[in-house]
Amino acid sequence: MSDLDDIADPLALENQVCFALAVAARSVIAVYRPLLEPMGLTHPQYLVMLALWQHAPLSVKDLSRLLQVEPATLSPLLKRLEASGYVHRPRASDDERTLAVTLTPAGRQLRSEAEKIPPTIVGRLGMELSELQHLHQVLMQVIAAANDANNAQRAAR
Known part of the structure; x- marks a missing residue:
């Protein structure tokens, strides 16, 4: 589940x-x-x-x-x-x-x-600067994960 x-x-x-x-x-x-x-x-x-x-x-x-x-x-x-x-x-x-x-x-x-x-x-x-810095870190993780997923899709073609 x-x-x-x-x-x-x-x-x-x-x-x-x-x-x-x-x-x-x-x-x-x-x-x-x-x-x-x-x-x-x-x-x-x-x-x-x-x-x-x-x-x-x-x-x-x-x-x-x-x-x-x-x-x-x-x-x-x-x-x-x-x-x-x-x-x-x-x-x-x-x-x-x-x-x-x-x-x-x-x-x-x-x-x-x-x-x-x-x-x-x-x-x-x-917003607190610390909140924005944390948001930035999370967004960079999302970008990296999306790039990895896109690269895997390209490789699978």
Whole structure:
């Protein structure tokens, strides 16, 4: 007997992990939106900038791996960030096929403004930092488990 047998209706919307994750993601991103708009960033662009502030320069391939998105998804984001003056995408000197994404001075300067975002988000969510850190740990476990399941499915094909 599995734990699912204890749930009255395993197909009820309110019992779905995917539903809770989807609604939580949309709701949390909505909390970020008014903080990012004055900076001229969308949430996906903010994630790109976070990766670059930590690791720049990065190839598009490495950025894709860090953010766990397809390179084709990054291309329009990077073009808009470049048009905003936050990043530059020169060809790598050792491999003309590779774009090396770097921060411009304006992109580096934007970091000091962005440093205000995490404490503001914690305050607006009204949750203890320890609760959010625990949630992050659990979500990272969910991501790893889902990645493992997806990889197993691909291997079985």
